[in-house]
Amino acid sequence: MKLKQTLAIINQMQAAGIIGRYAIGGAVGATFYLEPAATVDVDVFVDIHAPPGQLIATPKPIYDYLTARGCKAEGEYLVIEGWPVQFLPPTGPLVEEAIAGARETDVEGERTYVFSAEHLVAIALQTGRAKDKARILQFAKAGVLDQQRLKAILKRHRLVDRWERFERQFLDGES
């Protein structure tokens, strides 16, 4: 499987110290909990730190590491074993927490990390595009969410109002 090889290279990059913790989000991350969905890319959220002596974290080491190993850059993606991968730094405390609390799993023996279902929902709620809302609905209907855990995350990241609006708009009357 190509995706297994993609993950293997990301793990090698982590072992080489180029990236710290990472976690898969987006459609591939959601697939851990839901039915498989079509997607063209893999979203990998990475804990990028500023190099010693510098103030700003940059994805350049990732780019350099992967292009030196034959991966091509295409727009905002780096193509690893045929899969366009987008490396995303944490955009705020919610994503930082999601990376720190990611679930460890494996794909045919290759270790990897996936956001928790509750963090995927909270991030989708924060992002708020139509496709994010559709994904939240999928999670809600699949019954895979730990409601207590989700509510705690929403509260910590001041997303309760947004969640209540979402519930009123899309979940009222759903069983």
Place this chain on the structure above:
Amino acid sequence: MSKDLSKIEESKRQMRRRLAALPFAEKLRIVEELRERSLILAANPLRRRQKPRAAGKE
């Protein structure tokens, strides 16, 4: 909702549940197949955007 539609909806729910219960690796294999299909469809010349027709030329 009519009885038939409810039946269809329930059958879809079951299918989703079945797929969601597959091992992660198995689901990723399906994701890869779906992606292959999407790429084939996207490369089809029939899908290339056509220029809008000029007014009155339909």
